[in-house]
Amino acid sequence: MTDETSETTMEELDSVLRRAAEAAPLLASTAPAGRARMLRAVADALDGAADRLVPVAMAEAHYPETRCRSELGRTTFQLRLFADVLEDGGYLEVMVDPADPEWGTPRPDVRRLLVPLGPVVVFGASNFPFAFSTAGGDSASALAAGCPVVVKAHPGHPELARLTTDIVVEALAEAGAPEGVFALVSGFEAGRAAVLHPNTRAVGFTGSIPGGRALYDLAVSRPDPIPFYGELGSVNPVFVTRAAMAGRGARILEEYAASATLGSGQFCTKPGVVFLPEGAGTESLVADFEARAAAPLLNDRVADGFARGLDALAAHPATKVLVQGVRTEEGWTPSLLSTDLDSLLEHSEELLNECFGPATLVVSYPDERRLLEVGGVLHGQLTVTVHGEEDDPMAPALLALGASVAGRVIWNGWPTGVAVTHAMTHSGPYPATTASTHTSVGSTAIRRFLRPVTYQAVPEALLPAELRDANPLGVPRRVNGGTPSV
Amino acid sequence: MTDETSETTMEELDSVLRRAAEAAPLLASTAPAGRARMLRAVADALDGAADRLVPVAMAEAHYPETRCRSELGRTTFQLRLFADVLEDGGYLEVMVDPADPEWGTPRPDVRRLLVPLGPVVVFGASNFPFAFSTAGGDSASALAAGCPVVVKAHPGHPELARLTTDIVVEALAEAGAPEGVFALVSGFEAGRAAVLHPNTRAVGFTGSIPGGRALYDLAVSRPDPIPFYGELGSVNPVFVTRAAMAGRGARILEEYAASATLGSGQFCTKPGVVFLPEGAGTESLVADFEARAAAPLLNDRVADGFARGLDALAAHPATKVLVQGVRTEEGWTPSLLSTDLDSLLEHSEELLNECFGPATLVVSYPDERRLLEVGGVLHGQLTVTVHGEEDDPMAPALLALGASVAGRVIWNGWPTGVAVTHAMTHSGPYPATTASTHTSVGSTAIRRFLRPVTYQAVPEALLPAELRDANPLGVPRRVNGGTPSV
Structure with a gap:
């Protein structure tokens, strides 16, 4: 572990994002079941390290032990939920439209699935040192999508960020993840530079309106603007x-x-x-x-x-x-x-x-x-x-x-406590979030880090497995726009 | 029809967007089947007016008659495809997670569907006077989603834009659409002001990189940034x-x-x-x-x-x-x-x-x-x-x-000719588009104008019809994250 006050230099940041970009195609081409194993390995490792993690969280976030333990439980539950999502495969939104000469426009065989965006930079929240930070919802959904993650450590819990990162990196390596898929950077300038780095393909952020807006403005000012998923503020009437x-x-x-x-x-x-x-x-x-x-x-x-x-x-x-x-x-x-x-x-x-x-x-x-x-x-x-x-x-x-x-x-309930389920939405029009079309909690949070690609007239043998006629991975698919089935 | 050289004044623009905002909740609460009827009525009206529309398109865009007729056919096909999408209901991405005390986090009954964003401003393309302009793909998908549409007329075919708008507005009114759901504005300044108007909730754009980037920069500079779906440029290797x-x-x-x-x-x-x-x-x-x-x-x-x-x-x-x-x-x-x-x-x-x-x-x-x-x-x-x-x-x-x-x-094919099907993707990383996570062609283009809302512990009688246990509209739903079924 490095010195608590160390800030990531621009050279280190560049190296982290270079390795993330190199890891991206390797992680993307890992079968979903392989990524599911990685997420479960991370969850197991974090659960196994609870007695090391919880005291650090208590000291840095000033939360009582019960809160820290339950939040860690929520975090590992989340990782395992995304493993389930990967095994189901519905998140790929596979669609198959066979060639059809009777269709109203010329229609060759077209098949669609979602692919990962590439390296994602995650800004953790002060108030959720586990569930919305280093190995929290943004990181879990980005990794599940097949995107390498670079976490910007929250200055409120630097030691926990480092300890969590060490555990995550080790668990991912043991589960066979490519080197470079997970890294931590520290410091205000490193955070800004990470948003602007050419290799960064999306940003997840949880925090204040001014802080989030400043980073959003950077993301959209890039020569190539990237999606910025910020959860900012709400008064929850x-x-x-x-x-x-x-x-x-x-x-x-x-x-x-x-x-x-x-x-x-x-x-x-x-x-x-x-x-x-x-x-x-x-x-x-x-x-x-x-x-x-x-x-x-x-x-x-x-x-x-x-x-x-x-x-x-x-x-x-x-x-x-x-x-x-x-x-x-x-x-x-x-x-x-x-x-x-x-x-x-x-x-x-x-x-x-x-x-x-x-x-x-x-x-x-x-x-x-x-x-x-x-x-x-x-x-x-x-x-x-x-x-x-x-x-x-x-x-x-x-x-x-x-x-x-x-x-x-x-x-007839209360807004505190956000269930981590499939149907949950943690989003809303600005300034609640910068991207109301997506959620940061729940299994559909994975959709933020994916984009559609259509294969046109590609022969069976050259198609990704998810798109082949035989459907060897058993992925739910919509054929001709019908209701999905396996 | 107004004078060909007239530009929309700021007062007119404000009035158009005020009426669009007033129409938004009315259109959103129209049952999907009702919106399907509206889209089919527009398609029928445009087909019926082909002999009036095609000569105007030929004169303004300098395309031969066959091209204009086939593009109009593509346009009305598109409108009818979105009507089918509405009747299927899968586009709502309904999820139902019943309360579960055994779940890993506290889990009340949560049910999710997608709701329309609100008024959408559409900038038509020079090269597709029908299919990517006034009543083209962006307008069709936004209306289908339940969003009022304000079209910024392309200066390359102003007369066609006006004629098309007259036909669309009349057909929508006859099909029972609320007043104000469709309007046309003209002029460079009106276009900029429409992107910045507080009532605008999203923008669809097809055009050049410099033009699209300038409007994108406006959309993200707003006090409340809005999604900007721009299809800009590509060399298609x-x-x-x-x-x-x-x-x-x-x-x-x-x-x-x-x-x-x-x-x-x-x-x-x-x-x-x-x-x-x-x-x-x-x-x-x-x-x-x-x-x-x-x-x-x-x-x-x-x-x-x-x-x-x-x-x-x-x-x-x-x-x-x-x-x-x-x-x-x-x-x-x-x-x-x-x-x-x-x-x-x-x-x-x-x-x-x-x-x-x-x-x-x-x-x-x-x-x-x-x-x-x-x-x-x-x-x-x-x-x-x-x-x-x-x-x-x-x-x-x-x-x-x-x-x-x-x-x-x-x-082994060629990129020209984009089939309008379910599995099509017309998108790509910047600068191909400003939003590679979504497509502007194909039935999933509707997703751009929708955001998720989750109802937590809301009694059956107070739920939207799509979320009720009885599923009266027969919408495909994922229950407990399973494969969708009706």
Whole structure:
């Protein structure tokens, strides 16, 4: 392991990306089953190293042990899920259209599959040292796609990044991966240079809006622009209808406090703004927030950013501070602020800014039909949550509002906790992400690192195995546009 | 119809995009079968107006009648293909993951489908006044996705754009489409402003590298960047192995001349550079080019650009002019140039520039294994073609080279003529396109204008029909990540 303060030089970066480019065709031509074995080997190695990894994560991210262990479990689960995806083969989106003289345009035999883009640079998140960092979702989906990965270490957990990388590199090598398919670089300038490097074919990023936008701007300024998949920021609005509040208000407020303060509010899915009917009675909520213990934030940079954001919200003439969080030796206690619907609509740009950390804003509304006006001021969101009753007159319109601005619409639940499944979407219009057409969580995240290629009139023997008539790999295929089958 | 020289004012543009945004949720909530009816109504109306449309296209684009009629046929075929896609429903990529307490992460019921992005601005191509313009592939796929379309008229065929728009708008209205789902704007400044307008959610573009890059730069400079799907330029290399040349050289050269001069070379898929073994004997090719009649180019701008490009190629010390095309009253006769492999590798930036029009470059190679060096100097391509024999020692490597730089790899055929099918890919790494992860031709072109949304724990009655347990629309769905079924 290298010195903790070392930054990758431009020469080292160039060498890392040269080796990644050399490894790219080798990894791409590994059969999906081979890549599945590599991902499982990495998962096993990380699980086996839990007792070495977890203490480092605890020390660097200031999370309790249970959180670190469960996040590591999520990380290795993710790697194994992508191994399953590779074995299924549906992710290749294979289509076979045999030649057809009766077709409306001249139609030779055309067969399509998806191929990997090439080396991917991954910027890990501060708040998920395992699941969205070195061996996290972006890396797992890129490797699964067949793309070498270069991780830019997050400065908040450099030691964990190095230790994880050592384990990943060793496991990949033992599983037969080509040399150069996984590497770590460090330092602000190395990160910028990696985005601009000619060999880089795509970027995955999880972090703040300003940081993500700066790197996005670099990616699209290249002589050859590349896809930049950035998950940036979200306030994750929660709408609670009158009927829901009347029926189970106490439980909703209890769950709200738990979700908003989980992990010291350091989730991109934290419910940052919650709409409650006027007169809902927030005394229990206030008491709940006041009773919560202080907890540390990830690092000084996050703490400083949070303090600035909270100060701005608290100082805004349209808000009232219900519970003023304080900084203690143990960390921060959570803050609760309030405003009303008219003020929110008038000052939406200031009040709907993500405040990353333990603070949340309650918005009281007079007439629940007016909640729909919020759709006009919301930017893109990762999630929108609706608490309502099944026969709630507001439910259909609020769910539709959610689908129009967010990647995930939640009913009678809370946005924290993103299930890693096939049908999950962790995305949304800008600034929630820079690429709302794709997701960064769930098995379809692999699609971000693939592009279609069509083979026209290529003889059976020269086709990739996935496209041959005999379908030796048993890949699901759409023939003539029909429903996929093996 | 308005005055031919009229340009859309900023007030008109704003009004068009306001109406498009108002129409967006109405169009999005139309059942797919309803949108299928709209697309078929447009196709029928355009077919019915062929005798009005074709003469205008002939006059403005200087194409013969047969070409105009077949291109119109391709256009209405495309619209009907997307109607089929809507009725199939597979394009929604529906996934259903029921709640599962045994799953590796907490897993509530999550269900995913794709939803339309919102208003799409389409920049039509000069060389396809029907199939890649007003009612062409971008418009058809965006409307199919459920996105209102604002077309920026190409200055090369303004009257056809207006006539087509009138027919499309009337057919859509009669088929029950919401007002504002389709509109035409004109003028350079209106085009720029449309890319920057807050209501625009994506852009489709077909045209030159400089024009496309300028608009791409605008799209990504927005406060909220939007996807820009640009099909820009390609030289479409063709590799002819020694074995292929020995076996059927005369036919290959004959077909090459036909493909390179089709439509006066004004195809983005024109074979711009063809690699032949040294001593292949190009006398018949020269005779063929010399015998070809002059044909008009699309317009003066295209002709001027072509003249500049041809002059630069012809003046380059590394090239030899085998046939010098001339400008006559009827238009241009085709040009044929040559160079050798070493010169091409040395001067690739100048010699592999797309020269849009009737000119093509023959490259003679000494040792066919050296053809693989071309992979190192090729930028992204729409197509790569290989002429070889099934047991050709070079075939696997050349096909792999093709898949690494292009969206379509063609065996023993020619790149001109892009079949509109499900498995087609018309895409490729930059500068072939600005978005190699998607295609602009074929039924999967619809994916460009859709984004995923996941519904979490939403009750049956409040789910979109496509996600309900009963699957009333009969949409193919992946359950628990399995192979899709209805």
